[in-house]
Amino acid sequence: MEVLEDVQWVLACYTDDVPENGGACVKHGSEQIAVYNFSRRGEWYATQNLCPHKQQMVLSRGMIGSAGEACEPKVACPFHKKTFSLLSGECLSGEDYQIKTYPVRVIDGKVYIGIV
Amino acid sequence: MKPTIVVVGNGMVGYKFCEKLVARSNAYRIVVFGEEPRRAYDRVHLSEYFAGKSAEDLSMSSSSWYADNGIELHLSDPVQEINLEVKAIHSLSGKIINYDYLVLATGSGAFVPDIPGIEKQGVFVYRTIDDLDKIKEYAVNAKSGVVMGGGLLGLEAAKALIDLGINNADVVEFAPRLMPRQIDTAGSAMLQSKLSQLGLSIHLNKITSSIEGDGCVTGLRFNDDSLLETDMLVISAGIRPRDELARLAGLQVGTRGGIVVNEKMQTSDPAVFAIGECALYEGMIYGLVAPGYEMAEVVVSQLTANDKTFNGFDMSTKLKLIGVDVASFGDAFISEPDCRTLVFEDTHKGVYKRINISNDGKYLLGGILIGDAAAYNMLLQTVNNKIVLPPDPEDLILGARGAEQSGGAGVMNLPDEALICSCEAVSKGSICSAVNNGAVNLDALKKCTGAGTGCGGCVPMVKDLIAGTLKANGQYVKNVICEHFDYSRQELFDLIKVNKLKNYDLVLDHHGKGDGCEVCKPLVASILSSLWNDLIVKQDTIQDSNDRYLANIQKGGTYSVVPRIPGGEITPEKLIVIGQVAQKYNLYTKITGGQRIDMFGAHVNDLPDIWGELINAGFESGHAYGKSLRTVKSCVGSTWCRFGLHDSVSFAIEIEERYKGVRSPHKLKGGVSGCIRECAEAQGKDFGIIATEKGWNLYVCGNGGSKPQHAQLLAADIDSKTCIRYLDRFLMFYIKTADPLTRTATWLNKLDGGMAYLKNVIVNDSLGIGDQLEEEMQLLVDSFHCEWKEVVNNPELRKRFAHFVNAPHEKDPTVKLETMREQVKAAW
Structure with a gap:
């Protein structure tokens, strides 16, 4: 039997709060979540704001882009340029780090993040 | 039940054994006993503990690593007894563990010579973090310190004393030279002169007969009856x-210590292995970490049904050492006469190179490099690999003179089995075949072979191999x-x-592919x-973080703020404003190397307000x-200085005002000195100007930093106007042709x-582009704007300087500051 987890959709911010092709940080309780407006592709992503490499709260200030033939969307930490997949949270710089990703929905100019 | 391996000793080699074993097999239960209270740490870089690294920084693994890998770790619990008959060990705390295999990785201790007075207070050994803590504590009240032993570790210990603030540090060695195992007398003399410049006094040929002092050490008495006074001895x-x-x-x-092992690292009991500095293989103790790792590899291989053996190790x-x-x-x-020896010596730069060549001139046998070891890998x-030498073997230490030598050619001549990355044991053959299989850049290659992921020393060679392999395949490098351009x-x-493209997306659409990345965007x-x-x-989101927030991101995620102070000249009124701003926003202030004031610890939310006040x-x-830029x-020049020839401050200000804000492939630094005494250190800058009797000398392409390089003379005795014209041309030519992140040097x-x-x-304007370069620069000069002024006066732009987009007035609660010397500092 499959158990579906309850996803709670939280209003994070408005679309024009997040710069085009960049990120911004959202406060959810004591959690910090980075939201990315990948406007070049018309896509939105969200991850934890903490870079696991040197424990810095900065991923929302990183540059986003794509990696490889499949154009995997990614973010680069501004501190040491470790890159992470925005889809899986996997570290793409060949190290064993993993960051949390969240589903995002945009409805009527409002950005919602799915919290499990 | 799984067979049990007990590892005695949790040093670097003991740890490496565990790491290698769990990576290859889960067939064993592993139990580790360590004598020290902390997990295995990097003993090779022990002196960095005094240079600011913590015990945790030096640790080889995270605190959960052992548990994560199912390894039972007992610290502060040395094994007391081994019973080979019943295959069991007894630990200090009373644990008794039966083993199937026993691995002794007990390492080595400091050799303490039997000299009268050695038991006095203030005498230490240099081996463990605990030793370091004791030295640190005692050094607080010591003004002078002596290290007994001028070998590799002794010189490391001397560096540690200097790092602890002991200005009078001495090294005493009984042999006639430093590092007697590694270098010869001439090399030792060169090293000695370099170390003396750094404040170390070296005493060779000194045999200590007693340690003087009443309870605490006060000096060393030598057998020639001379006395060296000191507050402590390491x-x-x-x-x-x-x-x-x-x-x-x-x-x-x-007979002289060491556990006898065979080529499988087995001791006289086949179920017991010994590895690292406690093992004696063919009469030799291998006192370096790399052979220890190799021994660990051999045992892991034996335990996982392979039969790798140890055949000695290249030492x-x-x-x-202390920067040398x-x-x-x-x-x-x-x-000689067993070989031909070539020696190159430059006492001015402190460089000594010696190579030993076979008498037939065909092979390189060995050598010594002091002061410049860039050629070591090759x-x-x-x-x-017994590579046949070129007809002029002196090129090996002098570099090819005359004809240009192609970069990667030497590396490509290596045989396939040549070991390129010794940390991960990757050969030239495996690197080249990985390149042929598609790993055509460093990242991809690191991922699939592991080469260059350890100490990183082989990375330049790996890069040359990638380029060389591609070239050999006829691929245009x-x-x-x-990947996007x-x-x-x-x-x-x-x-x-040419296409007059004004934004990143247009550039990507016209000339690139994909969605860009952190390399091509900035x-x-x-x-x-x-x-x-x-x-x-x-276009803030294509900028590096520092350019996006117009400030320098620092540890903890706060930013630093640096207002322009052209030429380093500032009025008292402005100084007061900086003080007031720093006080108001709780910022740490420090004078920078470029004659201005840096304010650290600013929250991103405060940046627009801070700049509002500064502007x-x-x-x-x-x-x-x-x-x-x-x-x-600048130095103070002719306005105040009795030696000054021209007004260097005014000229520095004029130049800084001219080029401020101009973006370039890398940062640019300049300097103007008012006379040949060169107090502005202009020859260490990207461009440097020095006053002469007749005008100015213009130097370019100097650099400080990790690879210092003196700037070279571009033009002599020119007037101010010509100097600026040449600078316009030089800077614009650099901006247009340099690779990204390449300094002028x-x-x-x-x-x-x-x-x-x-x-x-x-x-001489040989390309006929002089006028064009000057025009292009003039355009940049004329279009200068202060970015902060624009932001401060623009509410939309100001909004972007918030940490939380949904709580713009809240600061990042994870930022933590503590106090040091009455100022804030990031708490990490």
Whole structure:
């Protein structure tokens, strides 16, 4: 039997709060979540704001882009340029780090993040 | 139940054994006993503990690593007894564990010579973090310190004393030279003169007869009856294998210590292995970490049904001792008539190089490098792979003179089995075949072979191998920007210029593919700025973080703020404003190397307010965050100085005002000195100007930093106007042609024709582009704007300086500051 987890959709911010092709940080309780407006592709992503490499709260200030033939969307930490997949949270710089990703929905100019 | 392996000792080699075993097999239960209270740490870099690293920084693994890998770790619990009959160990805390295999990785202790007075207070050994803590505590009240032993570890210990603030540090060695195992007398003399410059006094040929003092050490008495006074003594006179446990158990040990092992690292009991500095293989103790790792590898191989064996280990070594390169490789000491020896010595620069060549001139046998060990990797490969030498073997240490030598050719001549990455044991053959299988860049290659992921020393060779392999396959090796642009920076610069592209998305649509990345975005941003000088905050998300927030991100995620102080000249009124702003926003202040004031610890939310106050007081952005002109440093010049020939401050200000805000491939620094005494250190800058009787001398392409390089003379005795014209041309030529993140010094080193060519282009206008370069620069000068002024006065732009987009007034609660010397500092 499959158990579906309850996803709670939280209003994070408005679309024009997040710069085009960049990120911004959202406060959810004591959690910090980075939201990315990948406007070049018309896509939105969200991850934890903490870079696991040197424990810095900065991923929302990183540059986003794509990696490889499949154009995997990614973010680069501004501190040491470790890159992470925005889809899986996997570290793409060949190290064993993993960051949390969240589903995002945009409805009527409002950005919602799915919290499990 | 799984068979049990007990590992005695949790040092670097013991840890490496566990790491290698769990990576390859889960068939064993692993139990580790360590004597020290902490997990295995990096003993090789122990002196960094005094230079600010914590015990945790030095740790080989995270605190959960052992548990995560199912390893039972018992710290502060040394094994007391081994019972070979019943295959069991007894630990200090009373644990009794039965083993199937036992691995002794007990390492070595400091050898303490039996000298009268050695038990006095203030006498220490240098081996463990606990030893270091004791030294640290005692050094607080010590003004002078002596290290006994001038070997590798002794010199490390001496560096530690200097780091602890002991200004009078002495090294006493009984041999007639330093590092007697690694280097020869001439090399030792060169090293000694370099170390004396750094404040170390070296005493050779000194045999200590007693340690003086009443309770506490006060000095060393030598056998020639001379006395060296000191407040403390650190002994580093060699190592002694920790074989007492093995000896007690009845395992065979060497007459001068060490647990006897065979090529499988088995002791006289086949179920017991010994690895690292406690093991004695063919009469030799291997006192370096790399052979210890190799021994660990051999045992893991034996336990996982392979049959790798130990066949001795190359003891070649390269290290940086107190900032001085020292390397010794192959047979360093063989001398004439058994070989031909070539020696190069430069006492001015403190460089000594010696190579030993077979009498027939065909092979390199070994050598010594002091002061400059850049050639070490290639020389070691030449020895290990018996590569036939070129007809002029002196090229090996002098570099090819005359004809240009191609970069990667030497590496490509290595045989396939040549070991390139010794940390991960990757050969040239496996690197080349990985390249042929598609790993055509460093990241991909690191991922699939592991090469270059350890100490990183082999990375330049790995890069050469990638380029060489591609070239050998007939593939055009092009210096492309990244996967999104198949162009070099210079090509893209021209394309953007010709097509008049003004934003990143257009550039990507026209000339690139994919969605860009952290490499091409800031690169294109820099080109757009160098060409059109538009406000960079208009395209903030393609900028590096520092350019996006117009401030320098620091540990903990706060920013630092640097207002421009042209030429380092500032009024008392402005100084007061900086003090008031720093006080109001709780900022740490420090004078920078470029004669300005840096304020650290600013929350991103506070940046617009801070800058609002600075701009009100007449300050401008200092562009410390950009790849752009930082400062033009000046000495006080003829206005005050009795030696000054011209007004260097005014000229420095004029130049800094001219080039401020200009974006370039890397940061730019300048300097102007009022006379030949060169107090502005202009020859260490990207451009430096020095006053002469007749005008100014203009120097270019100097650099400080990790690879210092003196600037070279571009033009002599020129007037101010000509100087600025040449500077316009020089800077614009650099901006247009340099690779990304390449300083002017590196750019010049790679420039075909070097300084002679550059002089021709700039001074003689050999390409006929002089006027164009000047016009392009003038455009940038005329379109200057202070980015901070624009932001401060624009509410929309100000909004972007918030940490939480949904709570713009809240600061990042994870930022933590603590107090040090009455100022804040990031708490990490």
